[in-house]
Amino acid sequence: MESKYQYLTFIGLRFNVANCLSILLTALLVFVFTFFLSRKLTMKPGKGQNVLEYLIDFTNGIVKSIMPGEEGKPFYFYIFVLFTFILFANVIGLFFQVKINGYTFTKSPTADPMVTMPLAMVTLLMSHYFSVQKFGLKGYLHNYVSPVSFLLPVNLIEEFTNFLTLSLRLYGNIYAGEVLIGLLVMVANSMGIVSVVVAAPMTMIWQGFSVFIGAIQAYVFSILSCVYFSRKLEREE
Amino acid sequence: MMNGSVIAAIDFASLGDSLFLLVVFILLLLLVKHFAWGPVTKMMNDRANKINEDLDGAATSRAQAEKMAAQRQAELKNSKSEAIQIVNTAKVNGDKRRQEILDAAQSDADSVKAKARADAQRARTEALNSARQDVAQISVDIAEKLIGKELSVSDQKDLIDAYIKGLTSADETR
Structure with missing residues (x-):
């Protein structure tokens, strides 16, 4: 079941071709999805517009559940794109598994920590940025020593654990799903027709469950992003 | 071993x-x-604004309609009382006019009657006067015919005296 990947090296950086292709494909799908649903916008929404508006209302609802009121406004758009992107990225690996000469070319990009980490980093950097914007650099730094100064190390460690939990939770869930699908495929291939009959329904069930997990993880990632934003935007006195 | 896996x-x-x-x-x-x-959220905001505006517009137009209905009701009441007043005035005017016409007719009739009475009186006196002249003339003529001769002055005087005497006696007897 060991997946083999092709690597490209460019100005000293290693690129996993499978990851890059999947990221590109995911981004393309998200763009095409939102682009074609947002054509022919009217006051009375058509089918496509309704779907998109429902999705926007849903992601806005995620932000509003954590930050009701004005302070959540700047995050509506980011959470919308983040949620849609992670959802598509989680699900894409369940349907597209392209292998050529033993090398994997598409998979879930979120099944790699090197992809989930920058996503978590964008969220956390944004939370720091908005905190500095709101309180100024002094107020932002003061939040690390509040409510009492000896909590400074805990607060600092918390920043790193936030980053790690946010990224590794997503990676672990999706990666485990992919591993299990890979195992089921191996089972199906092991003993001819008999094992196919046994493995096919299990694969179907697990794929369905993986869609569910993918949606849940996208939701969790979005809602935790909002939690980190809101925590950075309130002063602990 | 450990190092190797980390490096890997x-x-x-x-x-x-x-x-x-x-x-x-x-x-x-x-x-x-x-x-x-951008476009979708703009459309959503536009829709929210439009719904708000429509609701406000509906409220104001409803208030306006209620106001107009009340106004119409008041006008209707006014017009009813006005109509009653007009009818009353017309009735009073009619009564007055009738009385006037009656009075005028009465006075006309009175004057006509008075004039007729005066005319009749005058005609009677005229007829009486002419009848008296005629009687005098006729009596003179008859007397001339009956006497058939020229009266002397003395005779005449006697006759006149006799006549006057007769008249006075006639007056006395009357």
């Missing part, structure tokens, strides 16, 4: 992917914002 993990980790993801994700943010998010 670093070896497999491809930092380029992270960079690639960042670039693609930021590009995706820009594109989606420009092509989908």
Whole structure:
């Protein structure tokens, strides 16, 4: 079941071709999805517009559940794109598994920590940025020593654990799903027709469950992003 | 052994992917914002505003309609009382006019009657006067015929005296 990947090296950086292709494909799908649903916008929404508006209302609802009121406004758009992107990225690996000469070319990009980490980093950097914007650099730094100064190390460690939990939770869930699908495929291939009959329904069930997990993880990632934003935007006195 | 696995993990980790993801994700943010998010949220806001405006407009037009209905009701009441007043005035005017006509007719009739009475009186006196002259003439004529001769002055005088005497006696007897 060991997946083999092709690597490209460019100005000293290693690129996993499978990851890059999947990221590109995911981004393309998200763009095409939102682009074609947002054509022919009217006051009375058509089918496509309704779907998109429902999705926007849903992601806005995620932000509003954590930050009701004005302070959540700047995050509506980011959470919308983040949620849609992670959802598509989680699900894409369940349907597209392209292998050529033993090398994997598409998979879930979120099944790699090197992809989930920058996503978590964008969220956390944004939370720091908005905190500095709101309180100024002094107020932002003061939040690390509040409510009492000896909590400074805990607060600092918390920043790193936030980053790690946010990224590794997503990676672990999706990666485990992919591993299990890979195992089921191996089972199906092991003993001819008999094992196919046994493995096919299990694969179907697990794929369905993986869609569910993918949606849940996208939701969790979005809602935790909002939690980190809101925590950075309130002063602990 | 431990060292080897850590190095292998670093070896497999491809930092380029992270960079690639960042670039693609930021590009995706820009594109989606420009092509989908902007127009759709604008439309949603427009719709919310329009609904608000429609609701406000409905409230004001409803208030206006109620005001107009009340006004119409008041006008209707007014017009009813006005109509009653008009009818009353007409009735009073009619009565007055009738009385006037009656009075005029009465006075006309009275004057006509008085005139007729005066005319009749005058005609009677005229007829009486002419009858008296005629009688005098006729009596003189008859007397001439009966006497048939020229009266002397003395005779005449006697006759006149006798006549006057007769008249006075006639007056006395009457």
